Amino acid sequence: MYKLYGSPGSGSASVEAALAEVGAHYSVTRVNTGEGKHLTEDYRAINPRQQVPALELPDGTVMAEGSAMMQHLADAFPESRLAPLPGSSARAQHDRWLIFMAVNMYEGELRKAYPGRYSSDPEGAQAVQASADAYVKRHYEILEQTIGTGPYLFGDAMTMADIYLWMLASWMDQEWLANHCPNVFRLASVVRARPRLQTIHEAHFG
Ligand SMILES: N[C@@H](CCC(=O)N[C@@H](CS)C(=O)NCC(=O)O)C(=O)O
Known part of the structure; x- marks a missing residue:
């Protein structure tokens, strides 16, 4: 358990x-x-x-x-089968993009959420948030180019990287995402619609 x-x-x-x-x-x-x-x-x-x-x-x-x-x-x-076999080059790409999201996009979200931790200037919060927002969006745009026809990051098979991206995408302004990153927006919608994930999506993101 x-x-x-x-x-x-x-x-x-x-x-x-x-x-x-x-x-x-x-x-x-x-x-x-x-x-x-x-x-x-x-x-x-x-x-x-x-x-x-x-x-x-x-x-x-x-x-x-x-x-x-x-x-x-x-x-x-x-x-x-939620990730390619360990040691395969497909797995290397899977882990590359999963970690790309964790260390860049999630990390940028933390700077948006907790700006006071990233500046000793009490007036600095807005600047931290603005640069973090631009940083996160730049990484979404890189990911957007990577997805291709989808529906998932690696074609027809959903992986852990897709689940992770669904979560991150749920934190974003949905209008910005739909307009600037339609591939990411579509991918997140497909993950959200999976039978086992619908109630989890509702519980976390309404
Ligand atoms: N590097 C960690 C980050 C975890 C993290 O920052 N979690 C946030 C919620 S999304 C949290 O616990 N925030 C409370 C805090 O930092 O005080 C991970 O990827 O799991």
């Missing part, structure tokens, strides 16, 4: 969706970051960065970093 620590609308959405898609037995423990529930000593013992998601594996070990969880779940449930 997997135990996911997550918060509505947060980076735990992609891991919850991945757990559902692979057919894992899992539970979700809500650590509502909007209410500061991640700032307790009990939660620090689970994730020293006091962030969600955190994932307890069936053997009781705990991991952080959502993108690593996605890779782990793909490998732990190979029959779900």
Whole structure:
């Protein structure tokens, strides 16, 4: 049994969706970051960065970093075919784009969400947010060129990278996305419509 620590609308959405898609037995423990529930000593013992998601594996070990969880779940449930085989060049491309999203786009979203952490100037929040917004959008435009005819990043087969992109895309201004990145917009809509993901989408992003 997997135990996911997550918060509505947060980076735990992609891991919850991945757990559902692979057919894992899992539970979700809500650590509502909007209410500061991640700032307790009990939660620090689970994730020293006091962030969600955190994932307890069936053997009781705990991991952080959502993108690593996605890779782990793909490998732990190979029959779900949610990532190419480890060691293949297709897998190298899959991991490349998954990490591209995690270290650039998700990271940029954090600068938009927590600008005070990125400037010692109390007046600096708006500038941090504006440059982060441009940074995130530049990476969406790179991804947009990569998708091609789709419907997924790698053609007909959905992978963990698509689930991750659905989550990130749900954080974006939908009008901007539809106008500037129609391939990403379409991909996210296709992922959202998958039977196992519809209720998860509703619960996280309404
Ligand atoms: N690098 C981490 C980032 C996790 C993260 O920043 N989570 C946010 C929610 S989306 C969080 O817990 N925010 C609360 C905080 O940082 O105080 C990952 O990819 O999993």
